[in-house]
Structure formats: C-alpha cells, structure tokens
Amino acid sequence: MTTQPTSSLVDLTTTAVYGDQKSINYSECPHNDVWNSLQTMQPAYILTICVLGILGNVFVLLVFCIHKKACTVAEIYLGNLAAADLLLVSCLPFWAANVANGFEWPFGLLLCRLVNLGIKMNAYSSIYFLVLVSLDRYVALVHTMSHGRMRRPKFAKLGCLLVWGFGLLLGVPTLIFRDVKYFPKLNVTACYLNYPNTVVELSCDGMLVFLSFVVPVSIISYCTFNIIRALKNQAVERFNAENTERRATLLVLAVLLAFLICWVPFHLFTTLDVLVRADLLIGCDISDVIDICHQIFSYLAFFNSVLNPILYVIVGKNFRKKVRELFEQHGRRSSSVTGFTRSQISSTLKTLA
Incomplete structure (x- = not known):
C-alpha cells in the first residue's frame, strides 16, 4: 500500500536542482519569512540563469563542433559537460513557471517526470564528466607512460557515452516515483516524489548522495x-615542452574549482536533509536552517551552468584561439563571397555595355 505524502507550500519550494519535496505533516515546524523572499525571487532568478546558460553553452558547443580541428580528449569531456549544463537550463523554465504559478504543476505527468529526469541527469552526469576530465589530466601529467595508450578520442567518446547512461540509470527513481497529485488542503496540484515508504526514500537518497557526491568528489x-x-x-622538462597541456590543465582546474564551490555546499546540505528525514537530526530550528540553506545553495548550483562558459573564455587560451580562428574563417568566407559577387556584377555590366 502506498503512503500518501503531505506537503506544505514551504516544502514545495525545495524544487531546486533535484526538484525534490519532502513528505511532512501540515502541523510541523513553522517557517520564517525568509521563505517568502526566496519564493518571490525564484522565477526571475531561474529564468535569468536559463537565458544566460542556454546562450553560453550553445556558444561553447558551436565552437567545439564547427571548428575544423578535431577536439582533444579534454575538449570532448568539456563539450559533454556543456551539453549537460544545456540540458539543465533547458528544463528550468518549467520549474520557474511552476513556482510563479504557486507550485501548481500545469504540464502533466509526462513532463513532470521528464523535466526532473533532465535535471537529475545534469547533476549526476556533470560531476562524472569532471571525473573523466580529472583522470585525463592526471594521466597526462602524472602517468606519462600511459599517455598515448589511454588518452584517445575514441575512448573519451566511449567514456562520455557510459556517463550519460549512468546518469540515466541514477535518474530511474525519478521516472518511477515522480507523480502529479492534487492536495486539497493546499488547493494545489503538485509534481512531487511519491516514494512507497520511508525506507525506500532514505535508501534512494542515501545511495544518490554516495554515488553523486562521495565517490566522485573523492576521485x-x-x-x-x-x-x-x-x-x-618545474624541474620536469616535459612541462616546459608541452605548454599546451599546461594550458588545458589550468582550464580544467578552474572548472573543477568552480564546480566544487557551486555544488559541494548543496550536496552537504542534501546529506544533512537526509539525516533530518531519518530523525538523526531533530529540532525545528535545525530543520529550518537546513531547508533554507539547501534552497540558497541550490541557486548557487544553478549558477555553475552559467559560470563554465565564462571560464572557458577567461581561462581557456586554446578555446579563445579556436573562437578567433572561427571568426577569421567566417570573415574570409564573407570576403570571398563579397568579392565573387562584385566580380559577377562587374562582368554583367561589361556585357550589357
């Protein structure tokens, strides 16, 4: 028999990156006015992140895909990271509309599941793409004997395919347990996680915290x-000779640092939230602080999808070089077309004369 979870509007604000709502009683701890401020700012913030994220990540993907030179292994991983970020920001407008509509979900059960699956896949896939990036830099700079054998584009593409598949696998609970239901006491039809019981809920959340945070961050x-x-x-001559590897590594380190700053607080408070639901942490004040911090750090996690394209431009010297070459290539092509058109017009005028 399925237990029917109850929710308050406060807990429906915990849509965040994972779009999760907790199963609570209506009579539980009251929340302070911070929630009203958070709810008011959410739609505008989410839509801003969405617009900037789509523009930035589409630009990155175009540079990697259109440039005439084949992508390096690191660029294959970063391109897939941009695709994962693009997937996230493409799903965010649905949640912005949901929040602005008073948490009334108007898009039906299918989109309830697919939108949240897309958000979950970004969260899981992104960090494992960074695991692949870290391993690539580790092999390139630390284990030079394996450099040629392991760092091949075909292996990088296979690794990315496996990461997408793993992200989809971790999103299976979303497809199974996501539901749309009308809550009479709240007068709202919500898209929420309807776990069959508390044991399944805590097991899924604990497994996801371990697989999407503890394991990848450790690696x-x-x-x-x-x-x-x-x-x-600096005594190793190879570093001075392979300046390109050093540039790529600096970009990767910047992306890794940005990811950890944006996502680690979110995962830490997700872990604390699991402990609260398991009754290992008890108290209204503790629950309230964790809920508010979880929501705020969710916004920070969103911002990572906008920050990555900016880092590519600021830190990525090779990326900037590719952008310049693309513009120069486009400029030469435009000049060639213009020159051909002028020559054709001149020839036509001479014929008419």
Missing part, C-alpha cells in the same frame, strides 16, 4: 592533488 580530490603537485614540479 576528483585525489587527482587534483596530484595534478597540482605535478604542476609545481
């Missing part, structure tokens, strides 16, 4: 530590 931290140590070893 990234280990690789990053060794990458930084290798970069400091």
Whole structure:
C-alpha cells in the first residue's frame, strides 16, 4: 500500500536542482519569512540563469563542433559537460513557471517526470564528466607512460557515452516515483516524489548522495592533488615542452574549482536533509536552517551552468584561439563571397555595355 505524502507550500519550494519535496505533516515546524523572499525571487532568478546558460553553452558547443580541428580528449569531456549544463537550463523554465504559478504543476505527468529526469541527469552526469576530465589530466601529467595508450578520442567518446547512461540509470527513481497529485488542503496540484515508504526514500537518497557526491568528489580530490603537485614540479622538462597541456590543465582546474564551490555546499546540505528525514537530526530550528540553506545553495548550483562558459573564455587560451580562428574563417568566407559577387556584377555590366 502506498503512503500518501503531505506537503506544505514551504516544502514545495525545495524544487531546486533535484526538484525534490519532502513528505511532512501540515502541523510541523513553522517557517520564517525568509521563505517568502526566496519564493518571490525564484522565477526571475531561474529564468535569468536559463537565458544566460542556454546562450553560453550553445556558444561553447558551436565552437567545439564547427571548428575544423578535431577536439582533444579534454575538449570532448568539456563539450559533454556543456551539453549537460544545456540540458539543465533547458528544463528550468518549467520549474520557474511552476513556482510563479504557486507550485501548481500545469504540464502533466509526462513532463513532470521528464523535466526532473533532465535535471537529475545534469547533476549526476556533470560531476562524472569532471571525473573523466580529472583522470585525463592526471594521466597526462602524472602517468606519462600511459599517455598515448589511454588518452584517445575514441575512448573519451566511449567514456562520455557510459556517463550519460549512468546518469540515466541514477535518474530511474525519478521516472518511477515522480507523480502529479492534487492536495486539497493546499488547493494545489503538485509534481512531487511519491516514494512507497520511508525506507525506500532514505535508501534512494542515501545511495544518490554516495554515488553523486562521495565517490566522485573523492576521485576528483585525489587527482587534483596530484595534478597540482605535478604542476609545481618545474624541474620536469616535459612541462616546459608541452605548454599546451599546461594550458588545458589550468582550464580544467578552474572548472573543477568552480564546480566544487557551486555544488559541494548543496550536496552537504542534501546529506544533512537526509539525516533530518531519518530523525538523526531533530529540532525545528535545525530543520529550518537546513531547508533554507539547501534552497540558497541550490541557486548557487544553478549558477555553475552559467559560470563554465565564462571560464572557458577567461581561462581557456586554446578555446579563445579556436573562437578567433572561427571568426577569421567566417570573415574570409564573407570576403570571398563579397568579392565573387562584385566580380559577377562587374562582368554583367561589361556585357550589357
């Protein structure tokens, strides 16, 4: 028998990156006025992130796809990261409309599941693309003997395909348990997670915290530590000879740092939220602080999808070079077409004369 969760409008604000709502009783802890401010600012903030994220990530994908030179292994990973960010920001307008509509979900059950699946896949896939990026830099700078064998584009594409599949697999609970239901006491039809019982809920959340946070962050931290140590070893002649590798590594480190700053607080408070629902942390004040911080850090996690394209331009010297070459290529093509048109017009006028 399925338990029917109850929600308050406060808990429906926890749509955030995962779009999750908690199952609570109406009589539980009252929330302060911070929630009203958060609810008011959400639609405008989400739509701003959506517009900037779509423009920035489409631009990155166009540069990687249109440029005549084949992408390097690192660029394949970063291109897929941009695609994951684009997937996230493309799903956000639905939640902006949902929040602006008083958490009334007007899009039906199918979009309730697909939109949240897209958001979940971004969260899971993004961090594992960064795991692949970290491993690539680790191999390139620390394990030089494996450099040629392991760092091949075909293996990079296969790795990206596996990450997308893994992200889809981790999103299966969303497809199974997402539901649309009318709550009479709130007078709202909400898109929410309808777990069959608390054990399944806590098991799914605990597994996702472990697989989407503990494991990948541990791998990234280990690789990053060794990458930084290798970069400091200026006595190795290979580093001076392969300046391109160093530039690519600096960009990767900037992207990794931005990701950790934006996402680690969110995952930490997600973990605390799981502990609250498991009754390991008890108290209205604790629950209120965790809920508010979880919501605020969700906004920070959103911003990472906008920040990455900016980092490519600011830190990525090779990326800027590709952009310049594309503009120069377009300029030469336009000049060629213009010159051909003028020659054709001149020839036509001479014939008429």
